[in-house]
Amino acid sequence: MKRVYLDNNATTMTSLEAAKEMVRFNSINYGNPSSLHNFGLDTRPELRKAMDRIYALINAADEDDVLITSGATEANNHVIKSVFYANTDTSTPLSVRKNHYITTNLEHPTVYNTFQYLEKLGAKVTVLPSDNNGLISAEQVKKALTDQTVLVSIMLANNEIGTILPIKEITKLCHANGILIHTDATQAIGKFPVDVQDLGVDYLSFSAHKFHGPKGIGGLYVRKGKRLEPLFHGGEQMASLRAGTLNVPGIVGMGVAAQEAVASLEYEATEVKRLRDKLENFILKNIPDTFLNGDKVKRTPNTLNIAFKDCEGEALLWDLNEHGIAASTGSACASEELESSRILRALGIDKALSHMAVRFSLSRYTTEEEIDYVISVLPGIIKRLREVSLGR
Incomplete structure (x- = not known):
């Protein structure tokens, strides 16, 4: 059969080349890159090469941040909760705090359910309805904006029906009104070009296993100058924004898959x-x-x-x-x-x-x-x- x-x-299946490189960094070059001995130092050039490939995947600028996460679930939770926490922090002047969020009924549960959770904590969330073809327009976003809107989170491509949403147009609208925008690009990466400079978004999430990389690893793009609160606290990895020992085999595997995705x-x-x-x-x-x-x-x-x-x-x-x-x-x-x-x-x-x-x-x-x-x-x-x- x-x-x-x-x-x-x-x-997706992990590409053979990505899997092969991961074996090397699990069994041979297995040192912790934060260590000062040669076992750790030996991993750093390959780690840098992998990160360069991941930056190139989405055309991130050198001054931008790409946090390595366990996948888009963590990345989506991180950015949405971070913005919420920043705007409920009592150290933030009351006059600049905002509490309105816009999303859609098309979102993956990692976005949709996160906003439902934040509503229980007092967030005001507008869920935009799609049309019968599974599309959302910038005009819908415009009509939903208020002077309390702080973040718009709308996916780039839908996981069930594949529809591609007009994020570039929505981003221009958001920025014209001083509003942050996040897009979940998990289903877009590797299927069509995703360029954060062209899209203009402030935050973008992705998972490696959707473009023939390993499971359990992904990323969160953060545009230079955009605030992000740590979701995990601990060590100083990822500029203290994402604590935890770096998953070098996963990063290397994702880097290989990223390079192959761009070429394909x-x-x-x-x-x-x-x-x-x-x-x-x-x-x-x-x-x-x-x-x-x-x-x-x-x-x-x-x-x-x-x-x-x-x-x-x-x-x-x-x-x-x-x-x-x-x-x-x-x-x-x-x-x-x-x-x-x-x-x-x-x-x-x-x-x-x-x-x-x-x-x-x-x-x-x-x-x-x-x-x-x-x-x-x-x-x-x-x-x-x-x-x-x-x-x-």
Whole structure:
């Protein structure tokens, strides 16, 4: 049986070159870079090289900071809570404290749930609704701004439907009003160019395992001069903004993956998109009662979210897995209740149909042979599941 992995928005395979370098820094060059002996000193040049690659990944300037984190979950929590704490600190003059935040209903739980938590602590949060294609406009942000708005946090690309949001335009609006802006770029890095100088954002989060780097490591970009409170307290690592012994193997692995991601952007935009479109066009033309979720144009080149009427998504995933195909659904089992995707509900999709949605997400390692295999088995799977569902 073939094995086809089409769940790359969940996580990606670590590239072989990144994995190989990580082995070296786990087993040979394993010294703590904060140490003064040669074991520690030997790691520093490679650590610097890796950081240069990570800076180049997002075109960060030398004077900017890129904090190494455990991933985007930590990075998102760090920047949002840091801004909140700074504005509730009693040492900050009351006249300059602000307590209004703007986000969207499309955000990953690491942003969405963090704002829900801060609301319990007194934050005022406006959650902007997306349109039916999963897009947010700068005009919506403009209308939501108040003289108390301190931070806007809106993702660059959505994890379930792949839609790309107009962060550059929103950033200009925020800065014209003296407001900080953060974007979660986790699903954008490695899929299309992400340039912090062009976007102009103050903070940007990412995770290595989304672009063929190792799991458990990521970064938080902080523009020069922007305040950030430590989330962890301890040693002086990362300019005392993120305490803890540096994960040198992870940083080196992320650096290799970053360099490879930049080199593969054209391939993502052409070949990965072609394979995604091949699968999408086949489904829409040959399997009746199928519906594309999200914007057809303004989305990442690797993502396809599609609903199959009268075909339960969880059942479809099971059957796909029986054929060696890995995909995902926005639904999640919460205790005994099957909850539909919050993102698909945000698009106004019928609750029943949202349970029938499946996400296929490709990578640069996806082959045409694999897509052809999915095309060969998918119609039969859908036909059988619909017969069961409709009692035929």
